[in-house]
Amino acid sequence: MKVAKAEEGDLSSLYDLEYRAKEDDAWYSVYVVLDAAAQTMRVKYMCYPKVYEDVFSAGGLETEAQLAQLVRRFRPVSRQLQDHQCRQLAVGTTVCAAHATADNDLRFYDAVVEAVNRQAHSFPDGEEECLCTFLLSWEHGPGCGTLTFVNIGSICIVEPVFEVDHRISAFAILAKEKITSSKSISILDSHASASKGHQEMETGMVLKSLPWKSEDSEMISNYKQCKSQDEDIGPEPCSIDGLPTAGEHHFILIHNLEKDLTPSSIKKFIYKQTTVLPQAFIFPRVLSDPYARGAIVVDCRKKVQTIYEFLDNPNHLIVSSKGRPWVITGKASEGAFGTAIWNLIPMTPDDTKNKTTEEELEIVHSGTETYKRAKQLRDLFMEFIHHESQVCKKLVQEEKRIWESFQPA
Incomplete structure (x- = not known):
């Protein structure tokens, strides 16, 4: 991908990762070589x-922020994307697409459809050819914030990250140990510590939630002996105090889900967007x-902070493929739903794969027509919840x- 010709010897199979270069902010196919003895990583x-x-x-790397960013x-x-797969490109899908630079070179950047x-496809010489066009909003790179029409030949589908490559995770452990060692030598003054507190909290969540591979278990064991990432550091930008808890578990309650949505799809979607892999539940309902x-459940305050900030972001809404917006109410509702949450016991991860996450859930961004419609539907649902709550209080x-x-008197 992203090259006109592989290096001599056809070693393209070795280039099994993408790397977003700092020099031009573009994505490149890369081959990563870890030298544990020299504690270096070649890209x-x-x-x-x-x-x-x-x-x-x-x-x-001097800070955990730099490591998390890497x-x-x-x-x-x-x-x-192949011509016959163009139906996968629904509005709101994040893709990696070619964008022309000032010197007429093509480089790849993320964009949202x-x-x-x-358009009806043609079949020259019996092979399907997609004639559709797609309007992309560029997320970064030279076209950031602008719109461009492209055809399917310029578009690649971004693969979800379910586990970090073992070379990257091993290097991260080595770097983390160096950073921790450096911190133990130098003592920051109180003002510097306060200003960096929130940044360390966020990057700690990223490092702690990395889905390490099993072959790194020995190194991970050493890594977990470092300073606990569960300490609360600095102010929280988004209050989670109203969220329900049960023992060590934190819950985010979600209303207005599609009736056929699976816990597996929720988990994959949240992990793809936040790098935190939660548990997910769908509650019983009447016909x-x-x-x-449903509910998203995690066993760490910082993880729930990360997920809640994503869900509560005013710049986008999460909707189903049918346009139904998620509604996050924060606190448990009265009645059966509020009671059921306390009886939930963490279960084995649901591996249902009857649908892909991209088919079921998407993000719609502020300023688009789909966002305006989703917001109207969400506001209507919030009005319904409020009315339901008032009726329940009156009943009591x-x-x-x-x-x-x-x-008796």
Whole structure:
């Protein structure tokens, strides 16, 4: 991907990761070589006409923020979309697409599909050819914030990150040990500690929630002996005090879900967006309910902070493929839903794979027509919840009044 020609010897299979380069902010297919003895990591770019490389030293990263940022710059190689797969490009889908630079070179950047102009496909020589065009809003790079029409040949599908590559995770452990060692030598003054507190809290969440592979278990064991990432450091930008808890578990309650949504889809979607892998539950419902209710559950305050900040972001809404917006109410509702949450016991992860996450859930961004519609639907649902709550309170008051009227004087 992203190259006109692989290096000599056809070693393209070695280039199994994508790296977002700091120099131009573009994504490149790379081959990563970890030298544990030298505590370095080489990142070799698949470029034409020659191979470029960056070398990172475990001792060259000064803060956890720098380490977390580096880890985020790697992901699985994006998959080139084929002509017959164009239906996968729904509005709101994040893709990796080619963008022309000032010197007429093509480089790859992330973008969001804002609109799709569907056209009937042609079949020259018996092979399907997609004639649709896609309006992209660029997320970074030279076109950041602008809109561009492209065809399917310029688009790749971003693969979800379910586990960090073992080379990246091993290097992160080495770098983390260096950073921790450096911190034990130098003592920061109180003002510097206060200003960096929130940043360390966020990056600690990223490092702690990395989905390490099993072959790194020995190194991970050493890594977990470092300073606990569960300490509360600095102020929290988004209050989670109203969220329900049960023992060590924190709950985010979600209303207005599609009735056929699976816990597996919720987990994969949240992990893809936040790098935190939660547990997820769908609550029982009556047949007459037009929607379902569920919960996202984690065992760490910082993890729930990360997820809640994503869900509570005013710049976007989460909707189903049918346009139904998620509604996050914060606190448990009265009645059966509020009671059921306390009886939940963490279960084995649900591996249902009957649908892909991209087919079921998407993010719609502020300023788009889909966002405006989703916001209207969400506001309508919030009005319904408020009305339901008032009716429930009135029911309780009337029941109390009736009971009291039959009590002996």
